[in-house]
Amino acid sequence: MCQLLGMNCNTPTDVTFSFTGFAQRGGKTADHADGWGIAFFEDRGLRHFVDHLPAADSPVAELIRRYPIKSHNVIAHIRKATQGVVSLQNCHPFVRELWGRYWVFAHNGDLKDFRPRLHAHFHPVGDTDSEHAFCWLMQELAKSHAGVPSIDELTITLRELAAQIARHGTFNFLLSNGEALWAHASTHLHFIERQHPFSEAQLSDEDVRIDFAAQTTPNDRVAVVATEPLTNNEAWTAFNPGELKVFEGGRVRAPGP
Numbered sequence: 001m002c003q004l005l006g007m008n009c010n011t012p013t014d015v016t017f018s019f020t021g022f023a024q025r026g027g028k029t030a031d032h033a034d035g036w037g038i039a040f041f042e043d044r045g046l047r048h049f050v051d052h053l054p055a056a057d058s059p060v061a062e063l064i065r066r067y068p069i070k071s072h073n074v075i076a077h078i079r080k081a082t083q084g085v086v087s088l089q090n091c092h093p094f095v096r097e098l099w100g101r102y103w104v105f106a107h108n109g110d111l112k113d114f115r116p117r118l119h120a121h122f123h124p125v126g127d128t129d130s131e132h133a134f135c136w137l138m139q140e141l142a143k144s145h146a147g148v149p150s151i152d153e154l155t156i157t158l159r160e161l162a163a164q165i166a167r168h169g170t171f172n173f174l175l176s177n178g179e180a181l182w183a184h185a186s187t188h189l190h191f192i193e194r195q196h197p198f199s200e201a202q203l204s205d206e207d208v209r210i211d212f213a214a215q216t217t218p219n220d221r222v223a224v225v226a227t228e229p230l231t232n233n234e235a236w237t238a239f240n241p242g243e244l245k246v247f248e249g250g251r252v253r254a255p256g257p
Helices: 016-024 059-066 129-144 151-166
Strands: 003-014 036-042 045-051 070-078 094-098 101-108 172-176 181-185 190-195 200-202 209-211 221-226 243-248
Touching: 003 016, 003 101, 003 172, 003 181, 003 243, 016 059, 016 070, 016 221, 036 101, 045 059, 045 101, 070 101, 070 172, 094 129, 101 129, 129 151, 151 181, 151 243, 181 221
Parallel strands: none
Antiparallel strands: 003 070, 003 221, 036 045, 036 070, 094 101, 101 172, 172 181, 181 243, 190 221, 200 209
16 A cells, blocks of 8 residues: 655744655655655645656656755655556645635545545546545535634644545555644554654665754744654654544644544
8 A cells, every 4th residue: 555654843844854765665665656745835836746656766766865855745646556557647635615715635444335426616637546535524514514624623624534535445644634634544654753852763775874952943843744753763653543634833732622
């Protein structure tokens, strides 16, 4: 199956360290070689890159590894196709607009017999189960809320919708509107929160080490979500099956009232 990478921060931060290791899983240290993509939120704008080539060999991925784009929310994906041909239109993450904001979605898993009717203005361009699920999520969010809901209200609705989709198979996903990062686990998903005092980290997939203390301030907080831990000297926390977490300001958001 595919692999996911997400980052949420309290101050604009680049994802080059994490992406350097993550991209190696796209054809080098793992066989997720059917395309990849990444999206960076910048204020209300979005930088969105996809490529049907393996991430380990892609010149576009090399650009991302070397160009420190800073963002509060990032979602990346490397694909191992289960449904849909290898093509640009089937590369995650997918992007849609709702309530005047971009929404970005990436999925790891395989959904069987999930093709509900889409009757709003959200329709897939490619032929993956993932994009169809994203369009249905956007459709149902729009139906559930008359206006722009709060993060807590969105979380309640997403938890209900994710459970409906997860009945059809594996539904690990990342979703963001630039304000927060939602992460849902059916099977494998892990996260880590980095904050002061920062320490060194060593990538598992590449011989690269970084001293975060030299790159950060005492006020910085960064949360990273990945299918499998990206470093081998840090304590990552596994999601429970069926768990939905929302990250805001570089840490897990406490449940609302």
